Amino acid sequence: MVILCELPVHSQKEAVIEVIICPTAESANHLVAQLIADTVRAKPRAVLGLATGKTPEGVYERLATLHKEQKLDFSFTTTFNLDEYLGVAASNPQSFRSTMDRQLFSKINIKRENTHLPNGMASDLESECAAYEKRIMDAGGIDIQLLGIGLNGHLAFNEPMSSLTSRTRPKSLTPETRAQNAPFFGTLDQVPARAITMGVGTILDSRWCILLATGSSKAEILLKAIEGPMSAAVTASALQMHRRCTVVVDESAAAWLQMKEYYRWVFATEPEWAPYRSLVTAH
Numbered sequence: 001m002v003i004l005c006e007l008p009v010h011s012q013k014e015a016v017i018e019v020i021i022c023p024t025a026e027s028a029n030h031l032v033a034q035l036i037a038d039t040v041r042a043k044p045r046a047v048l049g050l051a052t053g054k055t056p057e058g059v060y061e062r063l064a065t066l067h068k069e070q071k072l073d074f075s076f077t078t079t080f081n082l083d084e085y086l087g088v089a090a091s092n093p094q095s096f097r098s099t100m101d102r103q104l105f106s107k108i109n110i111k112r113e114n115t116h117l118p119n120g121m122a123s124d125l126e127s128e129c130a131a132y133e134k135r136i137m138d139a140g141g142i143d144i145q146l147l148g149i150g151l152n153g154h155l156a157f158n159e160p161m162s163s164l165t166s167r168t169r170p171k172s173l174t175p176e177t178r179a180q181n182a183p184f185f186g187t188l189d190q191v192p193a194r195a196i197t198m199g200v201g202t203i204l205d206s207r208w209c210i211l212l213a214t215g216s217s218k219a220e221i222l223l224k225a226i227e228g229p230m231s232a233a234v235t236a237s238a239l240q241m242h243r244r245c246t247v248v249v250d251e252s253a254a255a256w257l258q259m260k261e262y263y264r265w266v267f268a269t270e271p272e273w274a275p276y277r278s279l280v281t282a283h
């Protein structure tokens with residue numbers, strides 16, 4: 001028997017952007033963690049794309065619990081993070097590397113050599129960015145990419161007017177993004193001006209994108225990204241042309257969406273979501 005490829009669950013469904021509205025942020029976190037866990041169980045060598053920020057913290061907490069309580073095994077899993085600040089060493093507690101170590105990697109049985117982030121201290125940025133793209137390709141591409149959304153609609157650090165075909169590269173952060181990330185650094189002055197980020201094109205190459213957005217502060221930008229026109233002005237809107245994108249939101253983040261009732265109907269009727277319905281209502 002020839003096995004053509006080892007596909008993660010849900011990958012049979014193509015060319016769709018689906019929105020799942022969960023009653024609370026906690027249930028949204030649980031659902032996303034479950035989707036990642038099921039992918040890892042179905043494909044132990046899964047390549048996970050990971051994000052930082054406040055939003056995914058609850059997902060990482062839940063994954064750590066699933067590892068502890070249900071022996072969810074990450075020993076064959078590889079991860080690639082979306083971005084890293086420029087000029088911030090991995091050892092700096094504010095680096096995305098330290099954040100990931102703290103929030104997830106130290107709590108699960110993943111091999112350190114299988115966890116990848118861009119090197120924010122690289123002297124040759126062009127080579128670093130090209131090498132990061134190559135490492136993703138050599139790993140077989142990203143099976144499931146977890147994403148948050150910035151208040152200006154950015155994915156990773158793809159600020160407004162980033163090309164929707166962009167690849168990993170250095171990027172200057174907008175004042176708005178620096179302000180959004182200031183709480184992690186203490187003061188605005190301490191937030192780096194630039195970062196290395198996967199490009200929108202890099203993200204769109206992932207086999208499955210999961211965008212998680214919770215809280216009322218994300219409601220307006222989510223409307224623009226999901227139901228507005230596709231535009232480089234809101235880089236997350238590029239997900240509208242992704243082959244498989246699942247947007248998981250809580251009621252507060254969903255507040256401005258016009259198609260809410262249809263999304264609820266799809267989640268309630270599509271057979272693939274049947275195993276997840278009780279999980280969503282349980283929290």
Ligand code: GLP
Pocket residue numbers: 051052053054055056082083147148149150151155156157177181
């Ligand atoms: C940063 C990250 C993004 C993240 C965004 C939203 O800018 N580079 O990947 O999605 O913040 O962050 P939060 O989840 O804290 O709202």
